Amino acid sequence: MAQNGLSKEMTKEEMEAKALLLRTLIHDLSSKFTVMHFLILNYREKVKQGKIDTTMLEKLTMVFENSIEIFQNVRQQSDNSSLKMAPFKLEESFEILSKRFFDLCQEKQIELSFINEVDSSVRILGNKISFESNILGNLIHNSIKFSPNGGKIFVRAFKESNFAYIEISDQGGGIPQEIVQKVMMCESVESTVGTKGEVGTGIGLLIVQNYMRLNGGKLFLLNPYPKKGSLVVLRFQIKQDGKFLQAI
Numbered sequence: 001m002a003q004n005g006l007s008k009e010m011t012k013e014e015m016e017a018k019a020l021l022l023r024t025l026i027h028d029l030s031s032k033f034t035v036m037h038f039l040i041l042n043y044r045e046k047v048k049q050g051k052i053d054t055t056m057l058e059k060l061t062m063v064f065e066n067s068i069e070i071f072q073n074v075r076q077q078s079d080n081s082s083l084k085m086a087p088f089k090l091e092e093s094f095e096i097l098s099k100r101f102f103d104l105c106q107e108k109q110i111e112l113s114f115i116n117e118v119d120s121s122v123r124i125l126g127n128k129i130s131f132e133s134n135i136l137g138n139l140i141h142n143s144i145k146f147s148p149n150g151g152k153i154f155v156r157a158f159k160e161s162n163f164a165y166i167e168i169s170d171q172g173g174g175i176p177q178e179i180v181q182k183v184m185m186c187e188s189v190e191s192t193v194g195t196k197g198e199v200g201t202g203i204g205l206l207i208v209q210n211y212m213r214l215n216g217g218k219l220f221l222l223n224p225y226p227k228k229g230s231l232v233v234l235r236f237q238i239k240q241d242g243k244f245l246q247a248i
Contacts, residue, residue, distance in 0.1 A: 003162040035063050038103060059103065066100070069129045083130055084215050087123030090157055090164065091116055093132050097155075100132075101140055109150045112140070117158040120204055126215035126236040134211040138204050139232055146172030146230075159238070164247035168235040175230045179205070179223045220226045 039060050044190070095115040104114045125133065145155045151171040158165055205221070212234065213218045220233040238245055 035100075035104065036060060038107070039063070042103075045182050057071050059099075065225070066133060066152060069133070078168065083127040085127055085215070087125055088128040088131070090118055090122070090166075091120070093124075093128065093136070094157075096132055097137060097140060100137065101144065104141075104144050105153075105159075106149065108144065110144055110147050111152045112144075113152070113154050115143040115156040117156065118164055119159065119240070120239055122159060122164060126217065126238055127211075130211045130215065134169070135208050135215070135234065136166065139234075142170065142204055143168060143170035143230075146170065148172070162235045162238065164238045166236070168234075169227045169229060170233045174207075174228060175221055175232075199241065 043057075043060075094116055098112065098114055102114060104110075114164065140153065140155065147153060147170050153168070153170045156167045156169075159169075209219050216237055218235040221233070222231040
């Protein structure tokens, strides 16, 4: 009987894991569709004005390809409950995300700055697609959503005690303590409308927390200046000069 009980419990865990994967897919693809819709509207307007902007097609292609990557990553995770981990360059991800969020920042006149203080010999240990889409991409999207027009967002990376840290700070309304507590307890939160009426699903931070765990990292949610901005810190294992560094 005990064995049957364990089997049922495992089945319940698997069902919960797959449910979270489905919610993750819906959440992340919905944000991509929002970007694609924005780009299509801009493209139509330029066509009406007799202007053909090939950069719009390039951006649409980039967002579409990223959507395919997200889908394939979630499908792989659904098949074997794990992510393919490999060292990757942080500067490459920063460049990709800078291009990915350029138009959304332009729409709200937001200044998005990437500051990389990590040595070029350092590699982040994790899944590059989930890092760019489910983790850092989600956090940047949140910062844009809750930042006022003309606001500033800073993404800063640095190395300390054999870890790579990434700080995301903004000038939005901050993260209420009750939301911080729910995320750390892996509980969903109610969706909050952005400064321009942007809607959400309420599980963005929960997705970040889940994928940080799958990537062997740690998430810190801070609120140093209540109602004046938030500070989110990510900690990752790293590889330097061909060696994996151990925590000290």
